[in-house]
Amino acid sequence: MxxxxxxxxxxxxxxxxxxxxxxxxxxxxxxxxxxxxxxxxxxxxxxxxxxxxxxxxxxxxxxxxxxxxxxxxxxxxxxxxxxxxxxxxxxxxxxxxxxxxxxxxxxxxxxxxxxxxxxxxxxxxxxxxxxxxxxxxxxxxxxxxxxxxxxxxxxxxxxxxxxxxxxxxxxxxxxxxxxxxxxxxxxxxxxxxxxxxxxxxxxxxxxxxxxxxxxxxxxxxxxxxxxxxxxxxxxxAKAEELLLDDAQYVVVAYGIAARVAKQAVLALRAKGIKIGMIRPITLYPFPKQSFAKLNSANVKAIIDIEMTIPAQMEEDIALATHCAIPIHSYGRSGGNLLDDDGVRQAIEKIVGGEA
Amino acid sequence: MKNILIISGSGGQGVMSIGITFAQSAVKAEKFATFMPLYGPEQRGGSAKCTVIVSDEEIISPLPSKCDTLIAMNEQSLKKFLGELAPGGTLIINSSRVTSPVNREDLRIISLPADDIALKVGSAKIANVPMIGAFLGYTNALDSEIFLNTLTEKFASKPPQIIEMNQQAFQEGFAVGQAAKANA
Structure with missing residues (x-):
């Protein structure tokens, strides 16, 4: 059709x-x-x-x-x-x-x-x-x-x-x-x-x-x-996994936030940063299987991007990773939307160790 | 090729309808398109803005921070959204309603009296049409024939003079856009 x-x-x-x-x-x-x-x-x-x-x-x-x-x-x-x-x-x-x-x-x-x-x-x-x-x-x-x-x-x-x-x-x-x-x-x-x-x-x-x-x-x-x-x-449980194999940083985002985050992940990959992404498609059940694949020896940080403040999915990520990987978050709220530059810069800051 | 367009004005100026017609035309031309509206709770008179992305490739994020082209239908929307126009971008102004100077040096500015054109061809309500005409005349974002076909289909159930009026309004704007391109 x-x-x-x-x-x-x-x-x-x-x-x-x-x-x-x-x-x-x-x-x-x-x-x-x-x-x-x-x-x-x-x-x-x-x-x-x-x-x-x-x-x-x-x-x-x-x-x-x-x-x-x-x-x-x-x-x-x-x-x-x-x-x-x-x-x-x-x-x-x-x-x-x-x-x-x-x-x-x-x-x-x-x-x-x-x-x-x-x-x-x-x-x-x-x-x-x-x-x-x-x-x-x-x-x-x-x-x-x-x-x-x-x-x-x-x-x-x-x-x-x-x-x-x-x-x-x-x-x-x-x-x-x-x-x-x-x-x-x-x-x-x-x-x-x-x-x-x-x-x-x-x-x-x-x-x-x-x-x-x-x-x-x-x-x-x-x-x-x-x-x-x-x-x-x-x-x-369903999730989309992107560029996880060698990832040192893993962005987690769902829904509309995941589209903005994916654009940022691809842009940062092009700059040589080893970054990947997990996009939960089912929020319940939370796709723990995707997180079980992450190795805390390789992954330095997880970055949770949500269009809300404070971050809400963070707790499920912590459970799914047994709190073994530090989690940072970035969001907008109150009717302010996430945007490409804002999300990319926020991730860059976290990767650069400034946040 | 990817083109990010913001159309802005006040409720009732046809910001949404012309944005949708443009996005529909892009899909007809087998391009990818997203149309993202943003408006307040008012039915009329409030601020109206839509972001239309047209691309040859799949569109990942529909929430860009900057646009390539900004169409400002009135003074208020120019002030509100000028900051979202990327350096080197194209600003298309409805000079019938925007009178204050634009204090940015890094833009290409196309100015046309869209309200006056609309009134001249027969209806004050279609000032949105010459504006999109100027955009397509200047940018080649889309074949103007495809856009005109979509516009014509939209008014298929209306009397033929409505279609004629819209086509005329479009051509006037298109000519302004083409002239600006020739001088660029």
């Missing part, structure tokens, strides 16, 4: 429709409004349902309801709106329901800034709601990757009956680039979801969707989560 220039939010929305998403509920907030706007006209075209909820909380609970019927369902918001949805995300996790949640993140904390930022790493990876659970967290870096990961996210969500989060910042939401879109899936051809409300085959009792359980059941569900998360760590 030929490539077309699309806006990030719209590309992600179209990818969701093609993945079989037939229900979307959301509430407006900058910079993700183009997702609900697109869905409001696109979903009716394919027999789907779009609802602008009266609030974020109502919207995530509508997604809960739609998902309970076996319908592929999605919501999107931006940072403060995601905070409001966290109760519902926890209920989805508790009820073992699949859903895709897109966070087109902006500056924070608080109402923060409408400009792009990567300030929601900790929320997405550590506590996307109360109760001690995780979602898969995908962090695309280009629009093509955003399209591909959103398309796959629905399959992952259904496979493990859990919410999956796409964490992309406001830059990726509003940027336009060429993408090729994946094939349209027909929900009528999906395997029947035997866990869904309304499934009545095989003389089994009607399933009841709930997120409150007798103690024994709840603990067993939580024990099953331990196994699921271990499997994710082993099988589903």
């Amino acid at each position: 030929s490539k077309q220039l699309m806006k990030g939010c719209e590309a992600v929305a179209e990818a969701a429709v093609r993945a079989g998403c037939r229900f979307f509920a959301g509430y407006p907030i900058t910079p993700q409004n183009e997702i609900p706007e697109y869905m409001s006209s696109r979903l009716p075209e394919v027999g789907g349902t779009f609802v602008q909820g009266e609030s974020e909380i109502a919207s995530i609970n509508m997604v809960y309801g739609a998902s309970a019927t076996g319908t592929r369902a999605m919501t999107s918001s931006s940072s403060p709106g995601i905070s409001l949805k966290t109760e519902g995300i926890s209920y989805l996790a508790g009820a073992l329901l699949p859903a895709v949640i897109v966070n087109v993140s902006r500056g924070g904390p608080g109402l923060g800034s409408i400009q792009p930022a990567q300030s929601d790493y900790l929320q997405a990876t550590k506590a996307p709601g109360h109760g001690g659970f995780h979602t898969l967290v995908f962090a695309p870096s280009t629009l093509q990757e955003a399209v591909d990961l959103t398309y796959e996210a629905f399959d992952y969500a259904e496979r493990d009956r859990c919410p999956v989060m796409i964490l992309m910042d406001g830059c990726l939401g509003s940027i336009m680039e060429s993408v090729s879109l994946p094939a349209m899936k027909d929900p009528a051809e999906f395997e029947e979801t035997k866990w869904a409300v309304g499934y009545n085959g095989q003389s089994r009792p009607t399933r009841i969707i709930t997120s409150i359980y007798p103690e024994l059941v709840l603990e067993n569900n939580n024990k099953a989560r331990v196994e699921t998360y271990a499997r994710w760590a082993k099988e589903d």
Whole structure:
């Protein structure tokens, strides 16, 4: 299929429709409004349902309801709106329901800034709601990757009956680039979801969707989560590795920051500096395998580049490297964007031992 | 070849729409393109800026620190974004709205009364078109035919005089750009 220039939010929305998403509920907030706007006209075209909820909380609970019927369902918001949805995300996790949640993140904390930022790493990876659970967290870096990961996210969500989060910042939401879109899936051809409300085959009792359980059941569900998360760590962690073989310095960055960082890494390589890069594609599970390859005898320092202050991914890097390699960080926040010169100069300073 | 362009002005001056049309044209010409908008919460009147990168190779970072060309549609945007224009860069000014002198010696400056041109051809709303015309006339960043085709497709559902008006506005700007190139 030929490539077309699309806006990030719209590309992600179209990818969701093609993945079989037939229900979307959301509430407006900058910079993700183009997702609900697109869905409001696109979903009716394919027999789907779009609802602008009266609030974020109502919207995530509508997604809960739609998902309970076996319908592929999605919501999107931006940072403060995601905070409001966290109760519902926890209920989805508790009820073992699949859903895709897109966070087109902006500056924070608080109402923060409408400009792009990567300030929601900790929320997405550590506590996307109360109760001690995780979602898969995908962090695309280009629009093509955003399209591909959103398309796959629905399959992952259904496979493990859990919410999956796409964490992309406001830059990726509003940027336009060429993408090729994946094939349209027909929900009528999906395997029947035997866990869904309304499934009545095989003389089994009607399933009841709930997120409150007798103690024994709840603990067993939580024990099953331990196994699921271990499997994710082993099988589903993804990262892009660049020029690591002889690297004395390793830049770590995800999403939009990774693109700015990659440009800097290539420029510094051209100057003869032995520098490489790890770009986590899944933030949860964190791609520890890529860090296990680093030899602390060779790597002098890790440089964590994020579009937020203070750095948030640093803790996961420290865990993944058993604190064996010094970590420096550089970021911008408050609606100030990372830029090529700023990132390159910051890395040069660290490499030169000035920082 | 890689060209980094910033188009800036106030909301309502067509900064975003002309940037998108340029990026779409570049994709049609089988180049790589990124369009990155930045604006405040205002619907009209606030500052509007977009960065368009067009390149023969894949674009890694869409967040450059400096641009090769700055189009300034008004005084406020010139002041705000002049610092982002690289030394030796090209500054294209809408002289209908920018009256104060530019205090940098290291630039090539192309000046055209875009509002007046737009009004003359029939609509004050299309001052963005002569500005991009001057850019393409001066830089060869893209074949002007491809751009005009994209512009024409965009207005396909509108009366033919709209297309004619836009083409005329484009040609006037393009001529200014070409003349500047001849004198360079």
